Each structure stands twice: as structure tokens, then as C-alpha cells.
Amino acid sequence: MIKIKKLVKEFNSFRAVDGISFEVKKGELFGLLGPNGAGKTTTIRMLTGIIKPTAGTAIIGGYDIQKQTIKAKQLMGIIPEMANVYIDLSTIKNLLLMGELYGLSKNRRMKKAEELLRLFNLYDKRDQKAKNLSKGMRQRLIIAMGLMNEPKLLVLDEPTANLDVESVRLIRKLIREFNDKGTTILLTTHNIEEAGQLCDRIAIMNHGKIAAIERPEKLKHLTKRAISIEVSFEKQVNKEKLKFSEVSRVEKIGDKFKLYTEHPGDVIEKVVQYSQTSKNKIISLNTLAPTLEDIFLELIKRGEK
Ligand SMILES: Nc1ncnc2c1ncn2[C@@H]1O[C@H](COP(=O)(O)OP(=O)(O)OP(=O)(O)O)[C@@H](O)[C@H]1O
Numbered sequence: 001m002i003k004i005k006k007l008v009k010e011f012n013s014f015r016a017v018d019g020i021s022f023e024v025k026k027g028e029l030f031g032l033l034g035p036n037g038a039g040k041t042t043t044i045r046m047l048t049g050i051i052k053p054t055a056g057t058a059i060i061g062g063y064d065i066q067k068q069t070i071k072a073k074q075l076m077g078i079i080p081e082m083a084n085v086y087i088d089l090s091t092i093k094n095l096l097l098m099g100e101l102y103g104l105s106k107n108r109r110m111k112k113a114e115e116l117l118r119l120f121n122l123y124d125k126r127d128q129k130a131k132n133l134s135k136g137m138r139q140r141l142i143i144a145m146g147l148m149n150e151p152k153l154l155v156l157d158e159p160t161a162n163l164d165v166e167s168v169r170l171i172r173k174l175i176r177e178f179n180d181k182g183t184t185i186l187l188t189t190h191n192i193e194e195a196g197q198l199c200d201r202i203a204i205m206n207h208g209k210i211a212a213i214e215r216p217e218k219l220k221h222l223t224k225r226a227i228s229i230e231v232s233f234e235k236q237v238n239k240e241k242l243k244f245s246e247v248s249r250v251e252k253i254g255d256k257f258k259l260y261t262e263h264p265g266d267v268i269e270k271v272v273q274y275s276q277t278s279k280n281k282i283i284s285l286n287t288l289a290p291t292l293e294d295i296f297l298e299l300i301k302r303g304e305k
């Protein structure tokens with residue numbers, strides 16, 4: 001469904017996307033996972049024909065996005081990062097307008113709009129002006145708008161960013177359902193959990209490059225290896241004293257130590273023991289889920305092996 005080869009985007013001399021290649025198969029739910037500034041949106045904008053790549057190609061369903069733009073775009077439903085609705089139109093009119101733009105017949109647009117309103121839990125807001133919708137409702141409407149033309153490929157840039165739990169849950173559920181019904185999906189996220197829960201495969205992106213493409217189980221494995229215990233003591237401690245056998249690495253951050261481990265329970269016990277025998281009180285002790293940065297470090301370390 002998507003074939004991307006050596007895609008590059010330079011802004012002046014800055015390489016926002018630095019020669020990435022990947023493929024998404026029909027029916028797949030594929031995620032681009034990366035921190036702020038990784039180049040996710042720039043990648044999406046190139047492969048949806050919004051900006052021109054500096055180099056490389058993007059083929060959508062067999063059509064080159066640069067040479068056969070219209071054919072390629074007809075296959076796609078696009079939900080951009082900064083998408084918006086027509087705030088003075090009602091919820092249903094926003095959907096109908098999209099249907100009209102896509103060239104659906106009047107009957108068809110009405111039917112589709114009603115179906116999507118129900119699906120996205122917006123039916124009771126159908127006649128409300130979009131400016132009076134909550135943020136979560138508005139994002140649901142934006143996604144519904146991208147689905148009016150029944151796309152074969154749905155492209156979503158950060159579909160759940162900054163939404164409440166309820167909206168996030170509904171949106172993830174619907175993404176899964178559309179995928180189950182056969183829609184190929186490409187989404188971006190900076191949320192490891194979201195990528196792990198939703199995606200069949202995940203491209204891990206940083207500084208314009210893809211560090212790895214993994215299945216979620218692999219990502220979970222990496223994630224497990226990058227759990228850390230954060231601890232601070234009343235009195236000074238030599239970092240070496242905290243290198244217990246289960247600890248792979250110790251970092252000192254201010255007055256805190258970060259102990260990376262696959263066995264947090266054992267390490268906590270040893271930290272407590274250390275505190276007792278050295279009569280040095282623990283001020284704070286936390287188990288931390290890995291950050292994306294930790295995962296990249298794990299990936300880089302693995303690459304070096
Ligand atoms: N039009 C532009 N002009 C100049 N630099 C740009 C432009 N668009 C993006 N960039 C730069 O390219 C880099 C990648 O940006 P991009 O928006 O693709 O990141 P992202 O992975 O989507 O991040 P986020 O998670 O914050 O949305 C950033 O350093 C950004 O400043």
C-alpha cells in the first residue's frame with residue numbers, strides 16, 4: 001500500500017528527514033513512533049503530497065505521489081496534525097461538505113455522515129456548531145471527516161495527542177475496527193504505549209532517521225530492558241556502590257541516581273538494604289517507565305553489539 005524509498009526533506013540546509021525507506025502492506029496498521037522533532041509530520045506531509053521531497057519517492061497503492069498525485073490521493077483519508085473543522089458549520093454539515101468535496105452523491109453523503117456520527121459518538125451533537133464542540137469531540141469529527149470517502153489507506157498524524165482518556169479510548173477502538181474491516185492505517189505517535197497497543201509494526205524514528213522497524217512484542221522487550229529505578233539519598237553516595245548485579249547502568253542526574261534494570265523488584269530490595277547498612281536514608285524512590293530516549297539508547301547499544 002505504501003512504498004517509501006530514500007525519502008529526504010531538507011529545509012534550507014537542515015535535514016528534517018534523512019533518507020528513510022519503509023513499506024506498509026495492505027491491511028497493516030503501521031506506526032511511526034518518535035519524539036518531538038523526529039520528522040514524523042514531515043514524512044506524512046511528503047507521502048500525502050502536501051510538500052515535495054528533496055529526494056526519494058513515495059508510492060501509494062502503486063501510484064507515485066508526485067507524478068500521479070490525484071490517483072494516489074483518492075486512495076487516502078488524511079487526518080493532519082493541525083487539522084481543523086469549519087467552526088461555523090454544524091457537525092453534520094462538516095461531514096456533508098467533505099462528502100461533497102469527494103464527489104459523493106447527496107444520498108450517499110447523508111448516509112455516510114449519519115453512520116459516522118453514530119460511530120464517533122457525535123449523533124446528539126449533529127446540529128451543534130463545530131466551534132461549540134469540546135476538543136475531544138472536535139478531534140473525533142476531524143477523523144470522521146477523513147473517513148467520508150471510505151479510504152483504502154487512512155493516514156493519521158498524532159490522532160490522540162492531548163485528548164482525555166475517554167476520547168483516546170474511543171479513537172483507538174475505532175482505528176482498530178477500521179483496520180479489522182480492511183483499511184490500511186499509518187499513524188504517528190510519540191506514545192510508546194499507544195504504538196505497542198495499536199500497531200502491527202512500528203518504525204522508530206529519531207533525528208530524521210528510522211532507528212529500527214519492530215513488532216510490538218520486540219518493542220515491549222526493549223521497553224522492559226529500559227525500566228529504571230530512580231533513587232535519592234540523604235547523604236552523598238558513590239555511584240559505584242549502586243552497581244548491583246541486576247543493574248545494567250547507573251546514571252547520576254542532579255542528586256538522583258537512575259538505575260537501569262530488568263528486575264526492578266530485586267533492585268529496590270538491594271537499594272533498601274544499602275540504605276540500612278550504610279545508615280543513609282532514602283529520600284525518594286520511584287520505578288520509571290522508559291522514555292523514548294531510553295529506547296533509542298537500547299536500540300543504539302544493540303546496534304553496536
Ligand atoms: N516548514 C519547515 N521549515 C523549517 N523547518 C521545519 C519545517 N517543518 C518542519 N521543520 C523541522 O523539521 C524537524 C522535524 O519536524 P516534524 O514536524 O516533522 O517533527 P515531528 O516528528 O512531527 O514532531 P512532533 O512530534 O513535535 O509533531 C523539526 O526540527 C522542525 O523544526
Ligand SMILES: [Mg+2]
Nearest residue numbers: 040041042081
Ligand atoms: Mg508532528
